[in-house]
Amino acid sequence: MYKLPHHRRRYAGVAVAAVLRLARVPLAVMALGCFGFAAASPPDVVVTNAWARPTVPGQTVGAAYLDLTSAHGATLALVQSDAAATVQVHAMSIDGDVMRMREVDRLALPAGKTVRLAPSGMHLMLLQLKKPLRPGDSVALDLTVVDEAGSPHIVHAIAPVRMMPLQQGTP
Numbered sequence: 001m002y003k004l005p006h007h008r009r010r011y012a013g014v015a016v017a018a019v020l021r022l023a024r025v026p027l028a029v030m031a032l033g034c035f036g037f038a039a040a041s042p043p044d045v046v047v048t049n050a051w052a053r054p055t056v057p058g059q060t061v062g063a064a065y066l067d068l069t070s071a072h073g074a075t076l077a078l079v080q081s082d083a084a085a086t087v088q089v090h091a092m093s094i095d096g097d098v099m100r101m102r103e104v105d106r107l108a109l110p111a112g113k114t115v116r117l118a119p120s121g122m123h124l125m126l127l128q129l130k131k132p133l134r135p136g137d138s139v140a141l142d143l144t145v146v147d148e149a150g151s152p153h154i155v156h157a158i159a160p161v162r163m164m165p166l167q168q169g170t171p
């Protein structure tokens with residue numbers, strides 16, 4: 001009788017399949033780390049006032065804005081979106097009479113302070129837009145926030161595409 005080895009093989013097959021599945025979706029595992037295990041204290045980042053400017057056909061660069069409030073000290077390390085090939089955090093500065101933008105590699109989120117990305121200040125630059133942003137559309141943003149222990153957390157935000165709000169500051 002050789003039934004036992006057959007059963008063993010089946011169990012081994014299940015285990016290997018599970019490992020392969022884990023290896024193939026590291027981002028999903030990272031996301032699970034945020035909500036499932038709570039090994040490091042999550043940064044508790046709240047996103048408010050998110051919106052994106054409409055673009056005209058042919059325009060490949062867009063801008064999105066939002067306010068970020070982190071309960072604990074954290075750093076915004078990366079922003080990604082399905083709507084654009086690259087998303088950069090930009091800061092504005094005045095160089096003589098010229099307004100310039102520069103990329104901010106890592107944006108500090110001090111504990112309990114609201115960091116505002118708003119017109120004529122910091123913003124998210126959406127580079128190589130995949131299609132025009134029309135009013136009524138929305139842009140999904142995945143923010144990678146690194147906590148003080150160095151653990152990354154993904155914070156999801158939705159930025160509705162609309163004209164500049166008349167009033168900023170009220171959620």
Ligand SMILES: [Cu+2]
Binds near residue numbers: 101123
């Ligand atoms: Cu910019």
